[in-house]
Structures are given as C-alpha cells and as structure tokens.
Amino acid sequence: MKVDMHVHTSKSDGRDSVHSVIEAAEAKGLDLVAITDHGPGHGSGVTEKMVRETRKEVELLQPSYRVKVLVGIEAEILPTGEVYLADRDGMDLVLASFHGAQSWDLYYHAVLRAVQDQKVDVLAHHAWSAGVQFSPIQEYEEQLVEALRDNDVAIEINSKHCLPSWDFLAKCRDAGVKYTIGSDAHKVADVGSVAWANNTARHIFKNEGLFLP
DSSP, rough: OEEEEEEETTTTTTTOOHHHHHHHHHHHHSSEEEEEEOOTTTTTTOOOHHHHHHHHHHHHHHOOOSSEEEEEEEEEEOOSOOOOOOOTTTEEEEEEEEOOOHHHHHEEEEEEETTTTTTTOEESTTEETTTOOOOHHHHHHHHHHHHHHHHEEHHHHHEEETOOOOOOOHHHHHTOOOOOOOBSSSSSTTTTTOOOHHHHHHHTTTOOOOOOO
C-alpha cells in the first residue's frame, strides 16, 4: 500500500492548494494521502474550524479521485507537554510534534506527556525540533517507546528528516508500536516522496504494523 500521511497545503505553510495536493497524490499512484496542516500555536497554523472546512472541500473532491484522502492536523506540543488542540472533531488523524524545544530534557519531558493525550494518534518527526536534530538520550528513548506502546500512539517514519533512528524504530517494533509513513511535504513536488521511509519500514518492520485510522 502506497501512503503519505504527512502533507501540508497553502492553508498552513505549504505552497499548494488542497486540490493540487490530491491531484499530485493521484498522479504519483498513492493509495492514501493525509492532509495534515499545522495547527494552532504554529506560526502558520490552521484552526480546528479550518480543518473542518478542509474536510468539506475533500468530501466534494473525493468522488473524482481513486486515492483515499484523509484530513487531519499536525498539532503543536507545548513546552508543558500539553497538545495545543481543543478537539479533534472531523479529523481522521492527529499528528503531534514539538517544534520549539530549548533543550533535549525539555523535549523528552514534553513529548512523554503529550503521547498520553487521547487526541493524539502519531508522534511526528521524533528527534527533530526547531531545525535541530539531536543525539538521542537512551534512558528517555526507552521511556518513550513504553509510552507510545501503553497509549497506542504510532511513530512516524519521516522521509524529509530521515528520522527516527533505526535503533529507536527497532525498539518500537519489538514493543508492538505501529508506524506511519510521511513525506512532510510542503509542495506538490514532494508529495509521495517517501522512499527513505518505505525502505526503513521494509527493513525494520518487514512492512507489518502500518497504522491506518
């Protein structure tokens, strides 16, 4: 199954329209694409109401396309670990990510709390924050795997940042944590650009354990 479950449009910080993203996904032979614009708290984020408007737009377009289109959001994790999302009404998928960590201790403490939020389906681009990729802290990594497992939250294999590490993903696999595939595309040329993620899923998960809403 060819999927891309992390795509942005011009409604947040992407360059292209919802319609253009769907056309690109169809042209590239995807079976499923998820529109996950940044949410409240991000500099270019959408509101929950805007996501519901995107859903209405997708419902009108969907009958003309083979690719299945999901509508979700990439919600902000705050330094406190709270997920900046009032509700998930009308959303198929909620990714959560922390973009502004000032330290790795802060990052882990926030993410460990965030994955306990029942609104969250997926932890996105783990180990990348505010443009910084960091060396994992093993004690926290093990706690995070347990938290993902215990709260039934999937881990994203992010092709844009080539994250998380294979070691972390192997721990997720062994714990029974599911995964998603995401390009983190911000323009139509990158929709479906998930070769690294697919290769990683093949090697680590043997293509088993894909999370689908």
